[in-house]
Amino acid sequence: MNLIIKSATILDAQSKHNGAAKDILIENGIITQIATSVENPKNYDTISLENLHVSQGWFDSSISLGEPGFEERETIENGLKTAAKSGFTAVAVNANANPIADSKADISFLKSKAFGNAVDLYPIGALTTKSESVDLAELFDMKSAGAIAFGDYQKAIENPNLLKIALLYASNFGGLVLSFPQEDKIAGKGMVSEGPNSTRLGLKGIPALAEELHVARDLFLLEYTQGKLHIPTISTAKSVQLIREAKQKGFNVSCSVAIHNLILSDDELEGFDSNYKVLPPLRTHNDREALIEGLKDGTIDMVTTDHNPIDIEHKKMEFDNAMYGTIGLESAFGALQTIFDTTKTIELLTSGKERFGIETSQVAEGQLANLTLFNPDGNYTFSTKHIHSSSKNSAFLGKELKGTVYGIIHKQQKIA
Numbered sequence: 001m002n003l004i005i006k007s008a009t010i011l012d013a014q015s016k017h018n019g020a021a022k023d024i025l026i027e028n029g030i031i032t033q034i035a036t037s038v039e040n041p042k043n044y045d046t047i048s049l050e051n052l053h054v055s056q057g058w059f060d061s062s063i064s065l066g067e068p069g070f071e072e073r074e075t076i077e078n079g080l081k082t083a084a085k086s087g088f089t090a091v092a093v094n095a096n097a098n099p100i101a102d103s104k105a106d107i108s109f110l111k112s113k114a115f116g117n118a119v120d121l122y123p124i125g126a127l128t129t130k131s132e133s134v135d136l137a138e139l140f141d142m143k144s145a146g147a148i149a150f151g152d153y154q155k156a157i158e159n160p161n162l163l164k165i166a167l168l169y170a171s172n173f174g175g176l177v178l179s180f181p182q183e184d185k186i187a188g189k190g191m192v193s194e195g196p197n198s199t200r201l202g203l204k205g206i207p208a209l210a211e212e213l214h215v216a217r218d219l220f221l222l223e224y225t226q227g228k229l230h231i232p233t234i235s236t237a238k239s240v241q242l243i244r245e246a247k248q249k250g251f252n253v254s255c256s257v258a259i260h261n262l263i264l265s266d267d268e269l270e271g272f273d274s275n276y277k278v279l280p281p282l283r284t285h286n287d288r289e290a291l292i293e294g295l296k297d298g299t300i301d302m303v304t305t306d307h308n309p310i311d312i313e314h315k316k317m318e319f320d321n322a323m324y325g326t327i328g329l330e331s332a333f334g335a336l337q338t339i340f341d342t343t344k345t346i347e348l349l350t351s352g353k354e355r356f357g358i359e360t361s362q363v364a365e366g367q368l369a370n371l372t373l374f375n376p377d378g379n380y381t382f383s384t385k386h387i388h389s390s391s392k393n394s395a396f397l398g399k400e401l402k403g404t405v406y407g408i409i410h411k412q413q414k415i416a
Contacts, residue, residue, distance in 0.1 A: 001028070001029055001414065002027050002028065002042070002044045002045070003047060003409075004023060004024065004038055004040055004044050004045075004046045004047070005023065005026070005046075005047045005054060005373075005409075006023055006052075007022075007048065007052065008021065008024060008047075008053060008373070009021045009051075009052070010022055010024075010054050010363050011053055011346045012055055012346075015362050015363045016364070017034055022034050022035060022036060023036065023037055024038070024054065024371075025044075026369045026409065028412070029368060029369055029411065030366065030367070030368060030369065031366065031368075032365060033365060047373070047414075049373070049375070049406055051375045051376070052373060052374075052375065054363060054371050054372070055349075055350060055371070055372050055374070056350045056360060056362065057350075057371060057408060058087045058088045058089060058090075058332075058333075058349040058350055058372050059089070059091070059092075059302075059350060059353050059358070060083070060091045060092065060307065060329065061092045061302055061304045062092060062094060062256065062258075062305070062306050062307075063079070063083070063093055063306075063329065064093070064094045064096040064153065064308045064309065065079040065093055065096075065097065066079075067097060069099065070097055070098060072311045072390070073310060073311045074389060076114060078389070078390055080114060082329050082330065083119045083329055084118050084407065084410075084415035085407060085415060085416075086329040086330045086332060086388070086405055087332075087349070087374060087407070088119060088329060088332075088372075088408070089119055090119065090120040090122065090358060091120070091121060091122065092122045092148060093121055094151075094153040095123075095152070095153055096308070101123055101124075101125055101126055101147075102128070102129050102130060102137040103141070103142065104138060104141040105145075106125075106142075107123045107125055107142045107147045110123045111145070111146050118410050122356065122358060123148070124147065124178065125137060125143075126151070128157070131152035131155050133152065133155065133156075133157055133162065136165065136169065137150070139169065139170055143175060148176070148356045148357055149175070149177070149178055150177055150178060151177065151179065151230075151232065152178075152180065153180070154180055154324065156179070156180050156182045156183065156184055156214060157179055158184060160221060163177070163179060163221055167225040167227030167229065170227060170228065171228060174228065175228065176228050176230055176355070177227060177229055177230070179229060179230075179231060180233075181211045181214040181215045181233075181234060181239065181280075182210050182214055183209075183210045183211075183217075184210075186207060186209055187206045187207070190206035191319070191324075192269055192277070192281045192282070193205060193206060193208070193235075193266045193281040193282060193283045193284065194207040197266045197267065197269055197270075201270070203269065206280075206281055208236040208237075208238060208287070211234065211280060212238040212239055215239045215242050218231065219242060219243070219253065222251055222253055227252065228252045229251075229252065230254045230255065230256070230355065231253065231256075232255070232304070232306075233256055233257060233258045233304065233306055234255050234256070234280070234291070235258075235261045235280035236283055236290075240290045240293070240294040240299055240300065244297075244299040247299065254302075256300065256301065256303065256304045257294070257302075258278070258304055258305070259304070259305055259306075259331075259332055259335050259336060260306070260328060260335075260396070261280065261283065261288070261291060262288060262291055262303070262339065263288075263335050263338065263396075263399075264395060265282055265283065265284060265285050265287075265288055266282045268282060268395070269282070273319075274316065274317065275326055275393050275395045276395050277322050277323075277325075278306075278324055278325060278395065279325075292339060296344075301355060302348065302351045304352075305327075305328030305329050305331075306325075307327050307328045307329045308324070308325030308327065309389050309390060309391035310325045310393045311390075312391070315391070325393060326393055326395040327391060327392070327393055327394050328394070328395075328396075329388075329389070330386055330389065331386070331401060332349070333349065333374060333403055334401025334402055334403050334404075335399070336348060337401070337403045338400070338401060342376040349372075369409050369410070369412075370410050371410070372407075372408050373409070374403060374404060374406055375406065377403065378403065379400055379401070379402050380400070380401060380402075380404075381401075382396045382399050382400075383397060383398070384397070
């Protein structure tokens with residue numbers, strides 16, 4: 001692929017061109033020249049777009065796809081196309097299909113289905129067989145096949161000894177263990193955040209304590225094992241503080257937060273819209289503010305869309321019976337820009353690769369062209385016309401967002 005990107009403002013803190021408007025020459029998928037003006041004697045295709053900005057390709061550390069088993073929700077092909085159109089050049093895919101990806105063969109299947117796609121698919125293998133929290137899955141074999149981490153998606157490891165063994169075993173080969181933070185016996189049959197809103201609406205609540213107890217337990221286990229732990233999608237102020245203290249002690253721990261938990265609160269539950277039924281649940285305004293502060297001071301390492309397509313038959317129903325989950329790839333950039341400036345937004349969308357052992361590439365000469373193209377300006381109301389996913393269960397429908405994603409350039413392909 002050969003092309004020239006015209007007059008693009010580069011946002012990449014690692015690049016010497018950061019903040020400058022430049023032309024970018026790409027030849028055979030490599031950035032060969034960045035200059036104020038690039039000549040085009042070979043008549044390459046050009047990209048010239050309104051208020052064009054370019055950054056490193058974005059990364060999402062937690063998305064779910066339906067295939068295999070739930071293709072009616074989302075296929076791998078369309079899921080990766082959605083990621084590309086939303087600005088992501090790399091995604092980590094959860095073990096959340098049927099069968100659960102808990103073996104070398106399952107990881108190889110996911111990698112083969114994504115072969116040749118412009119978006120890199122990095123599988124997260126299940127931590128336990130069938131994600132049943134009984135026996136450890138084939139962790140080393142899955143890593144050999146391409147798994148970048150191991151975790152049971154939205155399922156807590158209730159047995160502390162099992163997590164202890166997982167952390168010890170995975171440390172032999174540098175494996176990253178994920179532990180979903182929820183103490184199920186305290187969460188009970190809750191489905192939203194416990195508090196005044198859940199009481200007023202008559203919805204069973206999940207106390208913040210259910211998450212915080214689990215985080216505290218996992219941090220004790222991490223201290224004992226000296227392993228490598230990632231806590232996905234924290235949602236409470238106390239969780240932020242616990243992880244902040246653990247990092248100050250030098251623990252090898254990272255964490256993420258779902259974008260919808262940053263933007264939305266449990267006030268959204270007023271209309272009993274099942275698109276707001278997510279796990280962990282939407283929390284209070286105080287929790288939101290603590291999560292935002294945690295991102296600003298580096299306690300929280302990355303954001304994620306926690307993109308989880310759910311078909312209409314399992315989502316558009318009574319709140320009690322609806323499945324948990326919202327899609328989030330398409331709304332990620334616009335939603336983050338409602339609370340952060342563009343520089344911080346791009347920093348968040350390009351963070352996390354190193355933690356998962358994924359190489360990064362700068363916007364610099366000699367580097368592979370792994371780029372996201374976007375316009376940070378302009379407000380709009382998010383609607384179904386902005387959704388590329390097969391499932392339409394978005395918590396951001398009707399919300400005012402900011403900025404437009406033009407597409408990506410990666411692996412000698414341009415997706416727009």
